[in-house]
Amino acid sequence: MAHRAVLRRFVCGARLYSTKAAEGGQKSYKLLVVGGGSGGIATAAKFASKLGKGRVCVLEPRDAHCSQPLWTLVGGGIKPASDSVKPMADVIPRQAEWIQDAADTFVPEENTVITKRGLKIKYDFLVVAMGIQVRFDLVDGLVRALETPYVCSNYSYATVTKTYRAMQGLRDGSAIFTYPATPAKCPGAAQKIMYLTDAHLRKTGRRDKVDIMFNTSLGVLFGVRKYADALWGVVKDRGIAVNLKHELVQVRPFQREAVFRLLDSKADPKETITFKYNMLHVTPPMTAPAALRTGPSFADAAGFLDVDGETLQHKRYPNVFGIGDCTNVPTAKTAAAVAGELGILRKNLTSAMEGKKATKKFNGYTSCPLVTSYSKCILAEFDSKAEPLETFPFNQAKERRSMFYMKRDALPFIYWTLFLRGYWEGPSIFRKAMHLGFSR
Numbered sequence: 001m002a003h004r005a006v007l008r009r010f011v012c013g014a015r016l017y018s019t020k021a022a023e024g025g026q027k028s029y030k031l032l033v034v035g036g037g038s039g040g041i042a043t044a045a046k047f048a049s050k051l052g053k054g055r056v057c058v059l060e061p062r063d064a065h066c067s068q069p070l071w072t073l074v075g076g077g078i079k080p081a082s083d084s085v086k087p088m089a090d091v092i093p094r095q096a097e098w099i100q101d102a103a104d105t106f107v108p109e110e111n112t113v114i115t116k117r118g119l120k121i122k123y124d125f126l127v128v129a130m131g132i133q134v135r136f137d138l139v140d141g142l143v144r145a146l147e148t149p150y151v152c153s154n155y156s157y158a159t160v161t162k163t164y165r166a167m168q169g170l171r172d173g174s175a176i177f178t179y180p181a182t183p184a185k186c187p188g189a190a191q192k193i194m195y196l197t198d199a200h201l202r203k204t205g206r207r208d209k210v211d212i213m214f215n216t217s218l219g220v221l222f223g224v225r226k227y228a229d230a231l232w233g234v235v236k237d238r239g240i241a242v243n244l245k246h247e248l249v250q251v252r253p254f255q256r257e258a259v260f261r262l263l264d265s266k267a268d269p270k271e272t273i274t275f276k277y278n279m280l281h282v283t284p285p286m287t288a289p290a291a292l293r294t295g296p297s298f299a300d301a302a303g304f305l306d307v308d309g310e311t312l313q314h315k316r317y318p319n320v321f322g323i324g325d326c327t328n329v330p331t332a333k334t335a336a337a338v339a340g341e342l343g344i345l346r347k348n349l350t351s352a353m354e355g356k357k358a359t360k361k362f363n364g365y366t367s368c369p370l371v372t373s374y375s376k377c378i379l380a381e382f383d384s385k386a387e388p389l390e391t392f393p394f395n396q397a398k399e400r401r402s403m404f405y406m407k408r409d410a411l412p413f414i415y416w417t418l419f420l421r422g423y424w425e426g427p428s429i430f431r432k433a434m435h436l437g438f439s440r
Contacts, residue, residue: 025120026120026121029097029124030056030125031044031055031057034059034127035059035128035129035130036088036098037130037131037325038420039324039341040127040129040130040323042338042339042342042422043323043342043422044056045421046345046422048093049095054097056095056097057097058096058097059101061101061102064157066157067083067412067415067416068084068185068335069412069415070412071154071189072192073371074164078408079408099119099121101116101117106291108297111123111319127323128320128327129326130291131324132325132326133286133289133290134156135286136284139248139249139251139282140249140251144251146162149162150166150169150256150278150280151280151282153281155282166281167197170279171210172206172210174212174275175197175281176280176281177193177281178216178246178283180247180284181217181263182286183325184286185286186335187222187333190214191214194212195371198238198373200374203374211241212241213275217245220244224380224387224388227380234378246263246273247261248260249261256280258277259273259274260273260275287303288302288326292305304327305327308358309384311344311359311362312341312344323341323345324337329341329362329384331366331383331384334367335419336365336368337364337366339426340426342422342424343360364385365428366382367382368381369403371407373404376399377407380397
């Protein structure tokens with residue numbers, strides 16, 4: 001496949017530009033950023049030029065950086081997978097050092113991170129940006145099922161291209177889309193691909209032969225009432241069945257069966273129901289990265305970095321900050337949230353470096369462009385209290401062509417050109433301007 005060839009080229013090329021961690025040894029930096037996802041790269045870009053060459057280090061084992069927000073468009077056949085990936089060497093700031101290794105143990109009492117290869121990295125300040133771990137293995141039979149043409153997921157580069165092929169091969173029967181009972185990145189992505197599948201089937205004249213079903217472990221269709229009401233209208237109009245509090249627990253690939261636990265069953269908490277499928281798109285369970293689960297002093301009970309939800313500063317270690325999906329900040333885990341957090345992190349980490357108190361507060365802003373067809377989108381924007389926090393001076397709960405084109409064309413440009421270079425901290429400036437200053 002062309003996209004795999006591109007990734008292999010990136011992998012081979014990127015290795016030439018990283019610092020391979022030798023066994024053992026020790027290094028020291030003013031700022032250590034653990035993670036080369038969007039939050040880590042943007043943070044490194046913010047501070048590398050400010051602190052000077054060689055004083056910022058990015059610890060990241062992967063060869064390639066993926067723009068995960070693009071995977072909805074890849075899975076829907078709108079964009080090629082190659083548009084969503086670049087060599088890690090191309091996105092690491094030039095003035096930062098890249099150690100191509102993974103964090104294994106955090107020792108915050110000693111301002112030290114120990115890598116998989118045994119390298120000890122000392123830091124004055126630490127930003128943890130490790131993202132969230134996708135766990136296909138937590139659903140019985142899912143790993144094997146993903147090897148079949150009927151099961152797919154937009155939640156990894158290795159599986160995202162299967163989605164459009166599954167859509168193309170769907171002739172009749174049932175298409176099932178799932179959402180897990182764990183925290184998950186971009187919660188709306190589980191529905192976006194469902195709406196695109198519906199649109200694809202209508203375009204190819206096969207919709208009346210396929211039943212589409214959304215089985216979610218949640219008790220709501222979407223976490224913000226305004227947008228949930230709009231989405232209920234969409235699923236009703238499209239003839240999509242929605243089953244709340246249904247958690248995928250097993251896939252039987254040879255029988256093409258998906259087994260769901262009924263979370264609201266009062267008679268039997270282990271009661272299950274089984275559905276046949278001709279296409280199954282899985283949003284897998286997700287957990288905090290294993291390296292974070294080092295003890296109660298660094299992570300919370302669920303394993304996520306234990307930070308103040310407003311300042312992003314660690315609750316016990318003032319020289320440690322977090323950004324993105326690996327933290328327990330009470331907002332939806334999206335790239336938009338990371339951008340909003342970036343501005344707060346920039347100010348508060350700078351204050352900490354200057355010996356001052358972190359005072360800037362994150363309002364929990366996040367966004368989810370809910371693609372509902374091949375030409376329309378609902379732009380959901382909200383805060384940590386699940387209250388709308390919209391940028392544009394019109395009702396964003398309405399399906400609009402303009403929002404689809406923004407998702408398809410403008411946001412990828414912002415991601416690669418502005419966000420990863422540390423220039424994009426979310427749309428708050430534009431929001432205030434469009435609302436004549438009367439907005440948060």
